[in-house]
Amino acid sequence: MSIEEAHPDGAMQDVTFRRLCFCRMLLAERRIIARYLKKCDWSHAEWIMLLELYIADAADKPLSVSSLGYASGVSLPTATRLAVGLESKEFVDRDRDAFDGRRINVTLAARGRATMRCILDDCGKLRALAPEN
Template identity: 30%
Template sequence: METVEDLIRDFSAKLGSIAGEFGVRADQIISSSRPAPGIAPSDGPPDLVARARGIIASRKARRKYFPSDLFHEPAWEMLMALFIIYEGEHTMNVKQLVSCSDAPATTSQRWIDHLHKSGLIDRVTDTIDRRRIDISLSERGHAAMVNYLKDVTIG
């Protein structure tokens, strides 16, 4: 008979596996995005999208050494993903964005609501399929990400 500790350990392992799968899916979405040319002004870093990708990669590298449940920042992960696709595709549907967050759908939905109320993202209902909602960085959110990525030093 399994003890409560065994059940918790098993449950944690399964959650870790699910989080890993979300990470893989997020990587696929992000890596399939087109690069964003000309996003940085001449006085800033030459490629802010590359910098954002580097931040995401370094965050994912932590999973090799630490339990993945130690570092949950779904809002940040969603903002980074939306920044990377800003110049190309510009939007993600809610399902794609949730897969980037490494968090349960309900948690991600709450963060999407919070980011929208904060004015960092825009939500637009698809005119053809009213069930589909497209999410993009707002102008305010994009400006905040650009300024952050100019300020942050990697490496």
């Protein structure tokens, strides 16, 4: 099925408009996130790790360093180094797993939680300003 068949009767313009709005939104959010990454001195991998931790924090679940490495696409040694760096900046806490002493769990620290809320709120404000159609 062609795009024209999927969107008959001029609906194509509406679809194109919504796609363009979405692209502009993504670019604007990317700029917001880039400012925070620079301000906090985070890499892209650290940003992904913090997003994963923010989601896990809402469920009150720690994540292992290996899980964070997998989610962010980095090796276990790199994930460990990044988690140590985030801990030194007080964005995360690292603790040994109570059931498996070989495993290190990571959770958001108060500073990390507050910073993530600021970033997500700034992106949310931007989305609230977006046109509906």
